[in-house]
Amino acid sequence: MKNIQKRITTIIFFITLLILPLITLFSKKEDFSSLENRQLQKRPEFSLDDWFDKSFMKDFENYVSDHFIGRPKWIEAKIGTELATGKHEVNGIYITEERLIEKIPDPEYDVMDRSVDAINQLSASVNTPVFVMLAPTSAGIYSELIPKNAPQLDQHAIIEYVYSGLASGVSSIDVYDILNASKEDYIYYRTDHHWTSLGAYMAYSAAISKLGFTSIPYSKYDVEHASGEFLGTYYSKTLYNKIDPDTIDIYSIKDGSNVTSCTVNNGLEETVYDSIYFRDFLGTKDKYSIYLGTNQPYLNIKTNLQSDKKILIFKDSYANCFIPFLTQHYSEITVLDMRYINNFREYANPEDYTHILFLYNATTFSSDENIRKIAY
Numbered sequence: 001m002k003n004i005q006k007r008i009t010t011i012i013f014f015i016t017l018l019i020l021p022l023i024t025l026f027s028k029k030e031d032f033s034s035l036e037n038r039q040l041q042k043r044p045e046f047s048l049d050d051w052f053d054k055s056f057m058k059d060f061e062n063y064v065s066d067h068f069i070g071r072p073k074w075i076e077a078k079i080g081t082e083l084a085t086g087k088h089e090v091n092g093i094y095i096t097e098e099r100l101i102e103k104i105p106d107p108e109y110d111v112m113d114r115s116v117d118a119i120n121q122l123s124a125s126v127n128t129p130v131f132v133m134l135a136p137t138s139a140g141i142y143s144e145l146i147p148k149n150a151p152q153l154d155q156h157a158i159i160e161y162v163y164s165g166l167a168s169g170v171s172s173i174d175v176y177d178i179l180n181a182s183k184e185d186y187i188y189y190r191t192d193h194h195w196t197s198l199g200a201y202m203a204y205s206a207a208i209s210k211l212g213f214t215s216i217p218y219s220k221y222d223v224e225h226a227s228g229e230f231l232g233t234y235y236s237k238t239l240y241n242k243i244d245p246d247t248i249d250i251y252s253i254k255d256g257s258n259v260t261s262c263t264v265n266n267g268l269e270e271t272v273y274d275s276i277y278f279r280d281f282l283g284t285k286d287k288y289s290i291y292l293g294t295n296q297p298y299l300n301i302k303t304n305l306q307s308d309k310k311i312l313i314f315k316d317s318y319a320n321c322f323i324p325f326l327t328q329h330y331s332e333i334t335v336l337d338m339r340y341i342n343n344f345r346e347y348a349n350p351e352d353y354t355h356i357l358f359l360y361n362a363t364t365f366s367s368d369e370n371i372r373k374i375a376y
Helices: 002-026 048-052 055-067 071-084 109-125 155-164 176-181 197-207 233-238 279-283 371-375
Strands: 093-095 100-102 130-135 170-173 222-230 246-252 259-265 270-273 298-303 310-315 332-336 355-361
Touching: 093 233, 100 233, 109 130, 109 155, 109 170, 109 371, 130 155, 130 197, 155 176, 176 197, 197 246, 222 279
Parallel strands: 130 170, 130 355, 310 332, 310 355
Antiparallel strands: 093 100, 222 246, 259 270, 259 298, 298 332
């Protein structure tokens, strides 16, 4: 009996060590993993130089790892083992019972200082009022869920640091308090780094009065649950499947103003759409891109609102599900993403707008080198 058990163990060992890698090598390969939302390692081309500097073997190991048969199941088993041994962080994501939470990197204060200086310079050079709104991520609101003694930064302190450096002519918009007070509601996705449409509405209700308007009551909105199968960026980093998928919601008002056009410029050409919702993305991994589509340099929204109010927004992707609420107050909304722009004045004249808004999450703002380009 012992000999039989040894033979079975030996067979299993050789299957794992030899047969599975061989199957992997000859199986069909994909270039992109939709589950992990990333490009997979391509099969490296052999060269003597790459062999001697060991880069060939490194790339080949990554190639086999990325395309290994049953990779998601192996990762799931690995995470289960790590959790059982007390580890709660995978690829910079904390795994909790309720949600996945990002481990926030140390803020780059020199980067933030340069961004603040650029905003102050823009404000000093134009007559248009300038506003800054930094949103905490879920890590800044649900810090009590993070394992004890795990390093985590105080996002509220980071936001206050930025606001304290703004010139007197720049208005800061506090949304931290209302989000923190609403933390029991579904204001952040469980598997993604964005806030939900409800979280964006909470921020909108606090911000819009600063911009001189009265917020639309929540009771006036119809909420469409467009998808209940959203697995976001945190899931892609961990492939941890014990957290419930998220829900994508669309808010609309029957008697409100309507979007008449949405013009997208990708840096090469412009395309005009009749909606700010790109529903085709509901059938993809990147379901959050239903809001305004994928990030682009320039986007211009026009509504049928009888008003001369226009707003220019510098943003990261947190703005994407926030902007729909602004369509009830502005006849024109111009959206710029400085990651894809060198000279924003090629796209918009800040003097043509009623308001200028900088809308970023605190993590992005603390490391984004591109915001300073507005001062060029």
